[in-house]
Amino acid sequence: MARQFDSKSQEGLQEVFNTMSQNGRLGGPDLASAIRAAGPALTESEIHRVAPADASVDYAGFVQIMARLATSDSNSEAEVIEAFKVFDKDGDGLIPGAELRHILMTLGEKMNAEEVNDLFREANLQDGGQLNYENFARLMFSQQ
Numbered sequence: 001m002a003r004q005f006d007s008k009s010q011e012g013l014q015e016v017f018n019t020m021s022q023n024g025r026l027g028g029p030d031l032a033s034a035i036r037a038a039g040p041a042l043t044e045s046e047i048h049r050v051a052p053a054d055a056s057v058d059y060a061g062f063v064q065i066m067a068r069l070a071t072s073d074s075n076s077e078a079e080v081i082e083a084f085k086v087f088d089k090d091g092d093g094l095i096p097g098a099e100l101r102h103i104l105m106t107l108g109e110k111m112n113a114e115e116v117n118d119l120f121r122e123a124n125l126q127d128g129g130q131l132n133y134e135n136f137a138r139l140m141f142s143q144q
Contacts (some may be wrong), residue, residue: 005067013038013066017059022054027056033064040070077137084133094130 005013016038020030032047042097050065051057057065087095087103097120104119113117123139125131 002116005063010063013063017062020057025056025058026062028053031055031057031062035065035069039066040071041081043109064083080137081134088133093132093134095133097125097129097131100125100131 016034017026020026020034020037021028026034031051032044032053035047036042037049050068055061084095087099101116101120104116105113123131123136
């Protein structure tokens with residue numbers, strides 16, 4: 001499984017594992033923390049789906065978990081668009097910038113103001129503007 005990662009990624013995984021493991025194993029909260037440190041931003045339920053709270057893994061097991069996460073399609077472009085539709089009150093495919101800022105800073109994996117500002121700058125969006133969320137989702141997934 002480790003061959004799925006380039007050498008730099010393998011080094012990063014090894015460093016996280018070595019830093020956080022005890023006696024060559026990761027389990028419980030340490031495993032969840034290591035997954036967060038080595039991978040994408042995930043919710044608690046997403047982490048528990050790939051690494052149950054009672055799991056204890058060696059380095060090979062940790063690499064397998066990270067490989068599963070790297071190949072999983074936990075948030076597809078279509079799922080992101082569907083999530084945005086919840087906030088599209090009039091069904092026109094647009095979300096007001098100020099509302100999106102509020103959503104990003106208060107719901108789910110909360111972003112701070114600097115992260116939201118960076119995102120808005122990249123999407124060429126201002127608080128008073130409107131975001132076409134289908135185009136935005138395509139932008140998000142084209143950069144992965």
